[in-house]
Amino acid sequence: MDGDLFPGLSSENQVDGKVLQTFQKSFVQVQDILDQNRLLINEINQNHESKIPDNLTRNVGLIKELNNNIRRVVDLYADLSSNFTRSMEPSSEGESSGILKTNGKANSKRIRSG
Numbered sequence: 001m002d003g004d005l006f007p008g009l010s011s012e013n014q015v016d017g018k019v020l021q022t023f024q025k026s027f028v029q030v031q032d033i034l035d036q037n038r039l040l041i042n043e044i045n046q047n048h049e050s051k052i053p054d055n056l057t058r059n060v061g062l063i064k065e066l067n068n069n070i071r072r073v074v075d076l077y078a079d080l081s082s083n084f085t086r087s088m089e090p091s092s093e094g095e096s097s098g099i100l101k102t103n104g105k106a107n108s109k110r111i112r113s114g
Contacts (some may be wrong), residue, residue, distance in 0.1 A: 016087070019083070019087045022083060023080065023083070023084070026076050026079065026080045026083075027080075029076055030073055030076050030077070033069050033072055033073050033076075034073065036069060037066055037069050037070070040062050040065060040066045040069070041066065043062060044059050044062050044063060044066070047059045047062070
């Protein structure tokens, strides 16, 4: 399963492709924003080190953009968390909502963060 987003899932487990696509899309968006933030931080540092007044003034806008990007990342992770939680909730038919199943039974084990 080289290149899989979730390599720990075996063929025994059935994973809803739509949910995985949503997760993958969110992770790609987050990574794009983080890459942009890296560039912004580099530019902010260069402007700061230059001590040129125009560059320092430009940093105000760059820092605002960086802060907005951080808010977007937080929102994306909050949405991811919410979507994951919903995907693990049982449907009205008493089954898992189709996300993680092993041997035809819903996996009700909760994952605890450390």
